[in-house]
Amino acid sequence: RRAASQALAAVRIDAAAGQLLHRLGAAAEQDRQALGMALSGVLARSHDASLVARVKQTLVSTRETERDALIEALGRMHVAAAGRLLAQLAKRPQRDDRRKVAEALAGHPAEVQVLIDLLRDADPGVRANAAWSLGKQRAGAALPALSKAAHDIEVTVAGNAVVALGQVAANDPQRNDANRVLCRALDDYRPYVRAGALTGLRQLHRGCKPQLVLRLARHDDHWRVRLAAADLLHQLASAAPPSQRRPYALALRHCVQEERHAAVAARCETPLQVPSAQEDVVVFVIPTAQTSTQPRAPFALVLADGRMRLGVADRRGIVFEANAPAGSLSLAVPAALAR
Known part of the structure; x- marks a missing residue:
């Protein structure tokens, strides 16, 4: 079938x-x-x-x-x-409907204000999908709402918002404001928010104080934060003048030699290659030790360009990702369980 x-x-x-x-x-x-x-x-x-x-x-x-x-x-x-x-x-009382609408509106830039309104929804699943969809639309009007959502109490909302903030602000005159929000998010107590903020900075082509990124790359407790920091270090090193590349090169070399997680060490050695092709993807969320999809299952979807989307699956146990970078996909530990 x-x-x-x-x-x-x-x-x-x-x-x-x-x-x-x-x-x-x-x-x-x-x-x-x-x-x-x-x-x-x-x-x-x-x-x-x-x-x-x-x-x-x-x-x-x-x-x-x-x-x-x-x-x-x-x-x-x-x-x-x-x-x-x-x-x-989007105005329906059923939160499951609103969650799916917030995901689906990524394909309709004319309805950006609806997504901005959904960022204030009472349901965190709606807010998380709205934040992610706003990142795809890249509308500058969403920057204030995304900046506020970066501080959301729900990790799925804040994690998606910091990634989206980098996407939206990349070509916007207000990118300096977004840069400050992302740099503050690097001190967030939730690892997936810190990782998302590093990814947002990479999309923004901006850094923070070099010692802050270097500290996360070497000492953060969560390997996904160190992985995202490695991606940003590669970008900062390639963009810096030759006289300023040494700290980044040394940090990457130390990572290759001393990093305890194999995936992070490999990324420090070889930069992430971001695919240029895109494709629509349907993801079936099957929790560990189960054999079928689970409705409303929490998920963390890692895309081929290093972005990580957080949220809950729909009533079928499915997540739809429009215009995903062509390449490998993986499901990580859901945000609520990340330690």
């Missing part, structure tokens, strides 16, 4: 979307997840605005798990009507 859904997802015929919408409401339970995945792929290739009305009608009568597939499909549609419908769904 999954293979068939992947094949159908590549179809570029709008009529297929109508057939899949009809089948989604009438199919047996074991077929619905595959149909939802196929529908998401088909609608991603459609520019037929009339299909948005069909999706809206289907949303009224579908079960919760199928709703996630339909909301995901709206996020992948490149028509303004789909974005407007998502903006309406």
